[in-house]
Amino acid sequence: MDTARLLRTSTTVLAVAGLMLSGCSAGSVRSAAASRPTGAAASDAGPAKRSVAPLAPLPAAIPDALKPYYGQQLTWRDCGTAGFQCATMKAPLDYNHPVAAQDLTLSVARKKATGPGQRIGSLLVNPGGPGGSAVDYAQIAAARYPAPVRARYDIVGMDPRGVARSEPVVCLTDPQMDAFTEVDNDPHSQAEINAITAADKNFANGCEQRSAKLLSHVSTVEAARDMDILRALLGDAKLNYVGKSYGSMLGATYAGLFPSRVGHLVLDGAMDPSLSALDESRTQAQGFETAFQSFVADCVQHTGCPMGQTRAAADQYIVRFLSNLDAHPLRTGQSRQLGESLGTSGLIEAMYAKQLWPVLRDALTSANRGDGGPLLALSDQYYERSADGAYSNLMYANAAVNCLDLPPATNSPADVQAALPSFRKASPHLGPDFAWMSLSCASWPVKATGRPMRIEAKGAGPIVVVGTTRDPATPYDWARSLAGQLSSGTLLTYQGDGHTAYASGDDCVDTAVNRYLLEGITPQNGKTCT
Template identity: 60%
Template sequence: MDTSRLLRTSGAVLAAAALLVSCSKPAGPDGDAVASPAQHGPDARPESDKATKPLDPLPTAVPAALRPYYDQKLSWHSCGPKGFQCATLRAPLDYAKPSRATDLKLAVSRKKATGPGKRIGSLMVDPGGPGASAINYLQQYAPEPAAVKARYDMVAMDPRGVARSEPVRCLTNKQMDGYTQVDQTPDDKAEQTKLTTAYKKFADGCRSRSGKVLGHVSTVEAARDMDIFRAVLGDRKLTYVGASYGTFLGATYAGLYPSRVGRLVLDGAMDPSLTSRQLNEDQTAGFNTAFTSFAADCIKKRDCPLGTKSTADAGKQLSAFFRRLDARPVATGESRKLTESLATSGVIAAMYDQTAWPLLREYLTKAKKGDGSGLLALSDSYYERDPDGSYANQMFANPAVNCLDLPPAFSSTAQVEAALPAFRKASPVFGENFAWAPLNCAYWPAKATGEAHRIEAKGAAPILVIGTTRDPATPYPWARGLASQLSSGRLLTYDGDGHTAYGRGSDCVDTAVNTYLLEGTPPAKNKRCS
C-alpha cells in the first residue's frame, strides 16, 4: 500500500476487479477501518474530539470576484453512454486570488431525469478516493435506482486534480510499476532508505509534472467548486450522495454552506475531527476486522488456503506467506513478479466487499502454488493499472489531496518505528504496511493547508449519515463521530460487512435512502438495518 486513506466505494472496486479479471488483469481501491470488536469495540473512539475547532461557514453572499464563475453558462455536448452529456466548468485556481489567467477547467457530466414523475432537481454523486472519477462512477454505476434517476438529473464533477479535471501526474507508467513494487515493510535501515527514496522521487515527480495545482487540490476548494456547479445548474440547494471520502467532501460542503444543504446522503462516513495518525491507525484496525471476517468464513471451507484451525492461525499463515514473498517473489506469467507489496495490495483490494472473498481464496491458493497472476490482477485493480500498463491518476491525486488536507502522521522513520507496536496491535497482518504508508506526506512538496476539525453545519437541513458496522475502509465509529458533530445529522446503521451500504443489497438501507431522496423524509433516529 503506497499511500494512506485511499477510500473508494466497494462497487467501484469490484466492478473494476471483475472487468480486469475477464481481461486477465484487474482494477480496484483502498480504504479505512473500524477497530476489531474483540480489541476495542465499536464504541472505543469518542464520538468527536471537542478540542478541535469547528469548520466556519462562508458568507452566504457570493463575493463580487467570484460572481463571474457563478454566472457562467455551460455548453453541454453528448458523451459516454447514450443519454449522457458533458461540459467544462471554470473555477478559480486560488479562491483568495481568482484570475481568468489561472482558471481551472473542471469536467462535469449529467443525465437528465427520465421520468415518470415531476423532476425534483439535480443529484450530484461522488464515489470517494480522494482521486476517484465521479464522472466514470456516474456513467457506469450511478444511474440506479430507477425511481431516483426518474426524478433527478444525475450529475457529477471530477474534483480538481482528478481524472478529467486538471489531473495530477507524478510518474511515468514504467516508474509507477517500480514504485508499486517497493518493499513497504522495511526490515532494516537499507530498506528504509529505499522506501523513503521512493517517496521522495514520487513527490519530486509530482512537483515537476503538476506544480501548478498541487497547492490547490484541498477538499475545501473542491467543495467550493461544488457550490459553483450547483449554482450553474440552477439548483437553490445541493442534493448529493457521497460515498467514502465523498462523505468528507459532502460534509465539508455542508460546513461551508449550511443554508444551501438540501438532501445529503453520506455513506461510509469519515470523521473530520481525527488527525492523520488517528485515521491511519483506525484504518489499520478496520482492515484487521475485515480480514477476521474473511478468515472466519474461509476456515469453514476445506480448501481454505489459510488452514481451517482459527482466524488467528489464518492471520499467521497469511503473514508467513507475505514473508516468503518478501524473500522470493513468485511468477505471474509476465515480467512483473508477485512481490510482498503487490500481494498485500491485492489482499487489501478484496477486503472491500465480501463477494470478492471466493476470488481471494482462489488467488491465494494459486499464489501459494507458484502462480501469482490472480493476486497481481487484484493489486492492479487497487492501483488502477490497465491491461496495457497505463495508470489512472487516482494514485497521484490521492496523496495530493490527503497531504494537503492534514499535516503528516509522521515526519521521520524514527517516528514510524516508535508507532509500529501500536499498528501491529491494531493488525498483526497489515500493521507494518499501514504504519509506513503515511510517511509519504512527510516529503510532500506542498505544505498542508488543513487540519483536523469538527463539522457542525448549524442550520442545515437533516443530513443522512450511514455507517456499516464492519466496514474495512471507513470504520463505523467514524460515522457515529460525524453524525454527532453535525447539528442535523441523522445516523443510519447497517449491521454488516463491506465498504458502504447503499445499493449493496439491503432493502432496509435502500428504502430509507430512496425515501429520503424522493420525499425528503429522513429515517427515524438511530435506525438500524441488517
C-alpha cells in the first residue's frame, strides 16, 4: 500500500452513520484518500493477482518463546465510559526475536454482553485505516450494532500496534502537518513536483526521527498475530470479528495465518490482498470517481445544486472549481486558506457516506460565495484535525503500515508521469491526485516486509465478505476477489453507495450478517441487498 489514505473508514462516517472509523487505505497521507484498489486497472491486474503466492499459515502450536504472552492476565478497570472496561496487554515488538525489554503495550476496551440470551463470546471489532482506533470504534459498535448482537457478544476493541493508545507512531508537529496537507497533489510545474517529493521526504524523516523503533514492526501480519494473543487472553477458542475497510485486510490476514482459529469473521468493505500498491491506488481512484458521479447525479436533481442542473454542467463546474482553488485559495474564517489540495480532501471525505452529500452541497454553495470554511471542515474531518489544530496519529500510522505492507507503488516522479494516463482513464477528476499520492512510500526509511498475496485460509470456517457496489474507498471488485480467494468465503453484496454496509441502516444486510454472527448461518453466496 501507499501512504495515501484512501482505504479508511472516516470518522465522519462514524459520527453520521455509526459505521466505522477509518477504513482502508493504500494511498498517501498527502491527500484525502488512500489505501489499497476496479475498472481499467482491474483487468490489468488480473493476471498478476492470479500469479501471487498464497499467505502460508503459521504452525498451530504456540512457540515456546511466545507462551508468556499467551499466558499473561488481563487486568480490567473502569474506563470512565459507561459500561466499558479497559486493560492493556503485552506483545513482542519482533515476533521472530521476542525480548521482554522491547515489548509493546497495547490498549484494549470491552463492553460485556448485555443480554438477553446466552453469551456467545467476544466480538473483536476494527474500523480500518490503517490507523483507526478500535478502542474508540468499540464504543460506536456497542451503541449502534444491532441489539441482538450486542446482547450476546462482548464488544471488544484493541488499538493495533502503532495506533492511538497502543504505542502510537508520531511523525510531524501539528504545524508541520498543516503544511503537509496543503501541498498540491496535481502539479503543473517542476517546482510543484519538487515540493511533493520534498514533502514526502520530510514526512518520512519525521517518522524515522520520532518513531524509529516501531517502523519495522507495524505490519498487518504482526497486528493479526497480536489479535491471536488477545483472543486467547479473552478465553475464546476461536476469533469472532467484524472488520471494516482496512479492518477486512486485518481479519483476512488473521484467517490466513490461523485458519483453525477462525470463528465468525465479517469482512466489510473488503480489500484485495493480491493487488500491488500501484493497482490499488489506481483502482481506488476509480472507486472515488464512481462515488463522485453518484453524488453529481443526486445533486443535479436538487433545486439550487451548486454545481448546476445537468451532469455536463457539474462536470465543468468541478474542473473549474478546483482549478480556481489552485490559483485563488478561498478565505475560511481562520488563518488557513482553502487551496486545491484541501478542497480535494474535503470533496473526498464526503464520498465516504451518502449522508454527507447534503453537507458537501452546502459546503460548495458556501464556496461559491467565497467562503471555504465548510469545505475546510470536511477536510479536517478527513485528516482527524481538531478545532485546536491538533492531529490524531491516524495519518502517521496509516503511512507506517501501508509502506511496510507493500513495496512502493512508484519510485520516482518519472514513474508517476508514466502511470498518469491510466490514472486519468480510471478517474478523470481525481486520477492525477491519486497518481502523485502513489509516490509517498518511495521515501520511506524502512523497506517493505510485505508483498501482494492471495489469502486462502484453507480449513477455516465460513467467512462472510461484504461488498458495496459503489463503495469509493474499497471498490466492489475487491470484495469479489477476496471472497473468491478465501476457501470458505461467501460474498454478500449491498447494491448502493457509501463505504461499508453492516450496521449502517440496511435491514437486508444487517439481517444476513446477524444470522451468521448469532446462528452461524451464512447468507447464500452472491446474495444481493438493495
